[in-house]
Amino acid sequence: MKIADIRRSYTMDKLDLDKLNADPFLQFEAWLKDAVEAELPDPTAMCVATVDASGQPSQRLVLLKDVSSKGFVFYTNLGSRKASELEQNPKVSLHFPWHPLERQVIVYGTAERVPTSQVMSYFLSRPKESQLAAWASEQSRPISTRQVLMQKFAEIKHKFEHGEVPVPSFWGGFLVKPHQIEFWQGGEHRLHDRFMYKQQADKSWAIERLCP
Structure with missing residues (x-):
C-alpha cells in the first residue's frame, strides 16, 4: 500500500452562495x-484545538452539546488539558469532519465558561454511568493502569448508589463564540x-468564497 496513492473523487454536491443561509x-x-439524518456515526463529534503557554497546539474529539446564535457548547473536566489551556x-x-457527506465545518472563536446553572442542568440530564465517570476520572492526569481507574469508578458507584449524583466542582462547560465559520463542500x-462567514463590527456576517 502506498499512502500517496490513496485518494477519491468528491462528486456528491456543490455549494454556491445562493444556497447558503x-x-x-x-x-x-x-x-x-443532514449529518444526523444520514446516520453518520457521532454526527456531533468535533475536534477542539487549543494552544498551551509555549505555543504548542493540541487537539481532541469532544461532543457538541448545544448550538445557538450565542455559539457552540461542550462540557469537560475543568482540570483537563483543554480546560487549562483555554x-x-x-x-x-x-472542526466538524462529516467525511461521508464530503463536508467540513471549521469554527474560529473564543471560549468562555458557561453559567453554573447551565452546567448543573446538563450534568443532571446525563446517564448515571456518565455522571459517575466524571467523578472517577482525573482527566489528562497520568494513571498507572486501567484497573486503578475501574477501581475508582466502582468506589464512586458505591458511594452514590442511592440518590442523585451531585455535580463535581471540577466539572464545567465552555461556550465557543465564533468570529469566523467556514463551510467546505x-x-x-x-x-x-x-465559504467563510466573518463577523463584522455590527455583529452581522459577511460571506466570501475562498479558493480551494
Whole structure:
C-alpha cells in the first residue's frame, strides 16, 4: 500500500452562495441535520484545538452539546488539558469532519465558561454511568493502569448508589463564540467549494468564497 496513492473523487454536491443561509448558525444547523439524518456515526463529534503557554497546539474529539446564535457548547473536566489551556488562552478552533457527506465545518472563536446553572442542568440530564465517570476520572492526569481507574469508578458507584449524583466542582462547560465559520463542500478535481462567514463590527456576517 502506498499512502500517496490513496485518494477519491468528491462528486456528491456543490455549494454556491445562493444556497447558503445568511445566518451561519442556521446554515450549521441545516448541515448538522443532514449529518444526523444520514446516520453518520457521532454526527456531533468535533475536534477542539487549543494552544498551551509555549505555543504548542493540541487537539481532541469532544461532543457538541448545544448550538445557538450565542455559539457552540461542550462540557469537560475543568482540570483537563483543554480546560487549562483555554483558561490561559481562550482562542479556540472547532472542526466538524462529516467525511461521508464530503463536508467540513471549521469554527474560529473564543471560549468562555458557561453559567453554573447551565452546567448543573446538563450534568443532571446525563446517564448515571456518565455522571459517575466524571467523578472517577482525573482527566489528562497520568494513571498507572486501567484497573486503578475501574477501581475508582466502582468506589464512586458505591458511594452514590442511592440518590442523585451531585455535580463535581471540577466539572464545567465552555461556550465557543465564533468570529469566523467556514463551510467546505468537496468538489471534483479537488476544486472544492469553500465559504467563510466573518463577523463584522455590527455583529452581522459577511460571506466570501475562498479558493480551494
